[in-house]
Amino acid sequence: MRVAVEIQPMLSDSMTGVGWYTDNLVRLLKDFVHPEDTCYLLGMDYHGYASRLQEYTASNVELRINGRIHYGIYRRLARFLPFPDYGSFYHIQADLYHFVNYQVPRRVRGRIVNTVYDMVYKTFPETMEKSNYRKLERNLSDSCKRADAIVTISENSRRELMGYLGIPEEKIHIISPGVDRSVYRPVSPGAKDKIRRKYDLPEKYLLYLGTIEPRKNIPVLIRAFHQFSRKDRQGYQLVIAGKKGWMFEEVFDLAKRLGLEDRIIFPGYVAEADKPCLYAGADVFLFPSLYEGFGMPPLEAMACGVPVITSNTSSLPEVVGDAGIQTDPGDMDAICSALLYLTSDPEARAAMKEKGLQRAKVFSWEDSVKKLLNVYEKLA
Numbered sequence: 402m403r404v405a406v407e408i409q410p411m412l413s414d415s416m417t418g419v420g421w422y423t424d425n426l427v428r429l430l431k432d433f434v435h436p437e438d439t440c441y442l443l444g445m446d447y448h449g450y451a452s453r454l455q456e457y458t459a460s461n462v463e464l465r466i467n468g469r470i471h472y473g474i475y476r477r478l479a480r481f482l483p484f485p486d487y488g489s490f491y492h493i494q495a496d497l498y499h500f501v502n503y504q505v506p507r508r509v510r511g512r513i514v515n516t517v518y519d520m521v522y523k524t525f526p527e528t529m530e531k532s533n534y535r536k537l538e539r540n541l542s543d544s545c546k547r548a549d550a551i552v553t554i555s556e557n558s559r560r561e562l563m564g565y566l567g568i569p570e571e572k573i574h575i576i577s578p579g580v581d582r583s584v585y586r587p588v589s590p591g592a593k594d595k596i597r598r599k600y601d602l603p604e605k606y607l608l609y610l611g612t613i614e615p616r617k618n619i620p621v622l623i624r625a626f627h628q629f630s631r632k633d634r635q636g637y638q639l640v641i642a643g644k645k646g647w648m649f650e651e652v653f654d655l656a657k658r659l660g661l662e663d664r665i666i667f668p669g670y671v672a673e674a675d676k677p678c679l680y681a682g683a684d685v686f687l688f689p690s691l692y693e694g695f696g697m698p699p700l701e702a703m704a705c706g707v708p709v710i711t712s713n714t715s716s717l718p719e720v721v722g723d724a725g726i727q728t729d730p731g732d733m734d735a736i737c738s739a740l741l742y743l744t745s746d747p748e749a750r751a752a753m754k755e756k757g758l759q760r761a762k763v764f765s766w767e768d769s770v771k772k773l774l775n776v777y778e779k780l781a
Contacts, residue, residue, distance in 0.1 A: 402781045405441040405465075405488065405495035405511075406430075409472055410502050412450040415644075415670075418697060419518065422554070422578055423501045429770040431459035441465045443491050445472040465491040479507055486510045497780055499552075503537065505544040512780045515548035517541070519694030520561040521616065524715075528616035528691065530647050542566055549780055552576050552773070554695040555716035574776050577719075578695055579766030585704035587758075588681040596678035600668045606640045607740070608683035608707075610671065610698050611690070614646030618689045618712075618730050620655050625689075625736035627659045632741060639687075642679065644670040680705035684750065685743050688712070689730045696720045700764055703757030708750050710739045724753065724760035 408427055410420035427442060434440050440462045444451060451466045458464050467490050478484070486508045488494050499514040500506070522529055522537045545551055545566055551573045553559050559573045596602070607626070611617050619641060626639045639661075641652070656665045671679055680686060686702035688711040696717045699709045709725035711717045718727055726743070728735040743750050 402435075402438045402497065402777065403441070403493070403495040404434075404438065404497045404499065404777055405443050405491070405493060406499045407501050408442045408444045408454070411454070412444045412446045412448075412472075414450065419502050421697075422518075425579065425581070425766045426770050426773060427454075428457050429766060431457065431462045433767075433770050433774055434459075434461055435774075436461060439463065441491065441493055441495060443467075443493075445470055445475055445490075447471040465493060467491055476506075484508060497777055499777075500544075500548075503544065504540050505547050509547075512550075513548045514550045514552060514776060514780070515544055516552040517545065517558070517562060518554055519558050519692070519715075520565050521692050521694070523565045524561065525616060525692050528614070548572075550574060550776055552776065554578060555719050557716040557719065558694050574772070576769050576772045576776075577764060578697060578700070579764045579769050580697075580700050580704045580761055581766060582704055582761065585677050585680070585701045585761075587706035588678050592678045593682040596675060596682055599675070600640075600642075600666075600671075600679070602640060602666065602668075602682065603636075603638045605635055606638050606666070606683055607685045607687060607744075608640045608642065608680065608702075609687050610642045610676065610679065610702075611688065612643050612646040613641065613649040613652050615648050615651075616691050618691045619652045621731060621733055622687055622689050622736065623652065623655050623659065623661065623665065625733040625740070626665070627661060628733060628737040629740045630661070630664055632737075633744065635744060637684070637744060639665045640668065640679075640683070641665060642668050642671045676701065677705055680707050683707050685710060685740060687736070687740075688717070689728070689736060690715075690717065691730050693717055693720075699725060700761060704761035706754045706758055708743050708753035709757060710736065710743070721757075722760050722763075724756035726753075 411424050430440055442464045446466045446468050487506050495511050497512040498509050501516045503517055505515050522534050554577050562568045680702045686707045686709050688699050692715045699711050699720050702709050711725055712730040713727035726739045
């Protein structure tokens with residue numbers, strides 16, 4: 402069998418969650434692809450980002466990059482111009498093509514797998530940029546109809562794909578992300594001190610890590626922290642880490658209006674290599690998101706041995722199980738109460754840390770790539 406996997410989201414200097422999900426699966430393919438099968442890794446790389454991916458290849462895992470055309474230009478022109486079939490851009494003809502970012506190009510000759518991570522554009526359209534909303538509204542339903550199989554990342558996303566797009570249950574396969582526990586793990590006190598110095602963090606802090614955008618519900622987190630800070634006697638500060646997304650200004654304005662400039666720290670984008678130590682240095686990780694296709698940050702935090710407070714909505718209960726505290730994302734009182742409970746009770750934090758470490762073991766990238774290859778084999 403000849404399988405082609407689109408790796409376009411990996412060809413960037415600042416990968417998003419889709420890019421990291423794809424990267425973690427692709428890097429393991431060489432260890433699990435059957436010796437008699439061939440896997441092509443396809444992408445349009447006008448800027449040379451693919452050079453780092455040579456280590457992902459093997460005798461039967463080949464990198465096929467088209468560096469002559471910019472991907473964004475191709476996608477726009479492909480809607481109107483009679484381009485040749487997709488495989489011809491890479492001088493291949495595969496039996497199966499896997500597209501990893503919601504949309505399937507036109508003129509694909511072979512079986513098709515499409516990965517759809519969530520249905521936030523239907524569930525919370527007000528939290529999306531209009532251009533992304535229009536793109537999904539225009540293309541996603543058709544892409545899913547043309548696919549022979551749909552991969553998604555949680556039971557919640559599967560239910561929504563069935564409900565919103567009418568996709569049959571048997572066509573949808575859940576392949577949840579894993580967590581690399583050789584990277585995301587408890588760290589030494591010295592490593593925590595080093596990360597505090599690098600980002601100028603206090604000894605005791607609470608952490609949010611993720612994009613600063615409406616869907617993440619950060620204004621409610623700030624208001625809950627404001628309420629908490631009036632009762633806190635230990636001097637906790639809140640660290641809101643991550644890159645600025647759509648409509649980020651409201652978050653900074655609210656912190657200022659509530660007089661929390663001295664209690665909230667915004668370190669900005671955090672390098673991937675620094676994330677485990679940043680998680681591990683926190684006493685509590687907070688993730689009150691309105692909606693997630695899966696929710697990697699709570700899983701990464703648990704793997705680092707940090708108690709988690711998260712939302713009881715969308716896929717997040719699937720991620721944390723009984724190893725974290727789940728609250729209504731709109732209930733500031735509940736978030737504040739959970740914070741007061743964990744910050745005032747070291748034994749409760751220690752118990753939740755152990756539960757989280759055990760919960761994180763459920764999610765393995767090795768298991769995920771085996772499930773993916775099983776989907777391919779069923780379509781062969």
